[in-house]
Amino acid sequence: MLNIAVLVSGGGSNLQALIDAAEAGKIDGRIVTVVSDRAGVFALERAKTHGIPWTVIPTKGNPDFDKQLLAHLKDHQVDLVVLAGFLSILSDEVIDAFAMKIINVHPSLIPSFCGGGYYGLRVHQAALDYGVKVTGATVHYVNNVVDGGEIILQKAVAVQSGDTPQSLQKRVMEEAEWIILPEAVAKICEERDVKHAKTCADQRI
Numbered sequence: 628m629l630n631i632a633v634l635v636s637g638g639g640s641n642l643q644a645l646i647d648a649a650e651a652g653k654i655d656g657r658i659v660t661v662v663s664d665r666a667g668v669f670a671l672e673r674a675k676t677h678g679i680p681w682t683v684i685p686t687k688g689n690p691d692f693d694k695q696l697l698a699h700l701k702d703h704q705v706d707l708v709v710l711a712g713f714l715s716i717l718s719d720e721v722i723d724a725f726a727m728k729i730i731n732v733h734p735s736l737i738p739s740f741c742g743g744g745y746y747g748l749r750v751h752q753a754a755l756d757y758g759v760k761v762t763g764a765t766v767h768y769v770n771n772v773v774d775g776g777e778i779i780l781q782k783a784v785a786v787q788s789g790d791t792p793q794s795l796q797k798r799v800m801e802e803a804e805w806i807i808l809p810e811a812v813a814k815i816c817e818e819r820d821v822k823h824a825k826t827c828a829d830q831r832i
């Protein structure tokens with residue numbers, strides 16, 4: 628079973644999708660900590676309601692954020708870090724320490740509408756401004772390029788006439804993000820378990 632850390636900055640609906648999947652036994656992993664980069668966000672209430680340990684490590688005015696986050700992840704023996712609506716950019720130090728062990732959900736079909744400055748409603752505004760008829764969500768590994776890591780899962784969502792950034796954001800969450808994020812986590816947990824079992828068998832441990 629993998630130890631999962633979920634990093635959040637806001638409402639935490641993607642965190643909720645992960646909690647629900649874990650509680651339903653769809654993920655062979657446990658959420659051992661929820662970390663927010665700001666206090667008072669609703670995502671932390673969700674962690675409290677489900678008895679999941681949580682903490683706030685602020686990024687604002689905190690030059691030690693990366694060191695504190697790394698220490699926290701190590702303390703909790705975290706195997707997989709999930710960025711679920713996490714708005715801060717992680718340093719190379721953190722990304723390198725957890726290479727191919729950090730994933731992110733982005734509310735567009737990468738490589739469209741992604742990279743620096745594309746977050747929250749801005750992503751959906753950009754999709755509407757461009758006039759695309761299909762958008763969606765992507766779960767990908769996190770590397771040193773913003774939204775540039777290997778893609779794990781994607782799901783398309785139709786844009787409807789009369790959509791606003793808000794209505795499109797809601798549909799992309801409901802029809803894509805809340806589905807593919809838990810699926811991607813389940814897939815990684817399964818693959819890591821198989822790899823671990825194989826290593827144990829090879830080494831006869």
Ligand code: GRF
Nearest residue numbers: 637638639640641712732734
């Ligand atoms: C989601 O659209 C996510 O893809 C984006 O920010 C939003 C956060 O939603 N990065 P929530 O906090 O999970 O409700």
